[in-house]
Amino acid sequence: MILDRSHCRWLQVTLGILAAGLASYAWYASGPSGVSGGSLPGLIFGIVGTAMLVFAGLLSARRQVPNWRIGSAQFWLKGHIWLGLLSVAFILFHSGFRLGGMVEIGLWLSIATIVLSGVVGLALQQVLPRLLTTSVPNETFIDQLSYQCASMQFLADKLVSEFTGKIDISAVAAIGVAEDVARQRKWLKRPSDLQKIVSAIYENAPQLLPEEPARPKPKPSGKPSALLAGQPESSPEATKRVVIRTEELKTFYLKLVRPFLSISSKRESLLIQSERRRSAFNQMRVDLPSELHDVLDQLEQFCDQRSQMHRLKRIHVWLHGWLFVHVPVSASLLVLFVLHIVISLRVVPWEWSW
């Protein structure tokens, strides 16, 4: 929720109610009986403050019924913010600015935590959405991260295997999304195409479809598939050089790039920082022949996307993490309130004095 001019009216109303509350408190506190939560004015302050807190707390209940036309979500959130803040003042008036017993101290601590976490959350919301927009241009749903990672792994596996030959790894996640990715890219002309694609990438590819009758297979040549697929014919020495180099590419990919593309990759990875990533890929460009530079470019793009996803996740944690404090403490506040009411009812002599 961005704090802008649309909050002006809420701010005015809040300040108006606060001024009225302060004036009432000043009159009540200057009376002969002094301040007490059990007196009628004290109880009224308490009830008003509690009502405001209850309204603020109802925001989460309102989210459960998005189609009830009981005021827009914006209205409820603004009410949550401003009345939530205002309730603190009224509860202070109720208590006469005293801490009270153990339960009351618990209440104060809860209220302080809720207000503080809420203010922090609000402050973060002024900055982080904009940061997310600018620093993660290829943003995706947070729930889609594992799918996106698996898709990138599958595409990268396919790309690398076209040059280095089949990859001997267990690629459950990547194979899981293979059909989706292949369909989106219109690679599937026939039902058997998926099996062919997967078998061309992975050494121990699982059987995705019922096995077809065996056909005579072309004799494997032992050469890397890129050389078979239209790379210019060269001398045996040059071929040997590229074969050795593709092994280097394969190692670089399997040791560094592929683990980084996975959903479980760590933020400590060498490839997460753009400068270190660029330097690692530049080093590989120096080491590998120019025929493999296109692959490196594409792998670097995948790594850049994965790095953005790390950033996305980190910003999401900040953007929503404060709720892990705000919401449970709000729930505990409710329990403490009930306790406070029960205890107070037993203590209050029910002879109200002004």
Add this chain to the structure above:
Amino acid sequence: MGVVLDLPRNATCVAYDHPDSGFHQRIPDSRTGGVPSRVELVKIPQDALRALMKSSPLVKSSIDATIRQRQEGTRQQTQRFAIDPASQRQRTPRFDELGLVQGQQLMLIDLDRCTRCGACVDACVAAHDDGNTRLYLDGPRYENYLVPLTCRKCLDPVCMIGCPVGAINRGNSGEIQVRDWCIGCRLCADQCPYGSIQMNHLSVPVEPDEQQWRLLGPDVEVKAVISRAVVCDMCSSLPGGPSCVYSCPHEAAIRVDSKGFFFDSVEISGGTGSLESVS
């Protein structure tokens, strides 16, 4: 009227029709073989209309009022575009490329405000009995807005062209609606240039009932309907506008007339959350 008087276009396409072959038979679509939906146009000769207006003061006053209302609307629109400096903003190639000009109720997510809480999608799911969302938070960005995959209520809705069973048309508020006799051929989904129509798999395929089988006869081959097109209906059955906008607590989800919004700063819907908006 806009064409005749050389004024800005403010009409919108409500239905598509195709020429009749002359034998009371609609011309089947070349790709699907389906017969296009039927659109009926009532043509009233000018003389007859004038005679009617002359004989009935009530009809005359009603028509005059409509004419005045439309002329006033057009005049205001012309004036707004002529004097507002914001209207001097040029349409960028990107604006055209994304087809934003089509959007009469274009959905935009202000990415500077959006906390990615997903309340809009949850509200969309909750607003429909089938439990399917009509809103996908994916799509191109324009300025600081995400243009999500959902119906934008196009001026010229090509999705409506050629539905073999006439199951897609405009509702009373101009929203695109897919009727429950959709056969799931996915023609509309393929034709929508913005990916706003989704095909949703039916958990229980729809087959003809006993009476329909009897009507069809034993020799007819019938395929069960296994999926149906789903499109945003702008929550037209609910008060307060689209649920996605109503449920966005951060004022990030808005529905706008794209031309008015980007060139004239006019917003169609998207509450402000002000105290007044509740009443």
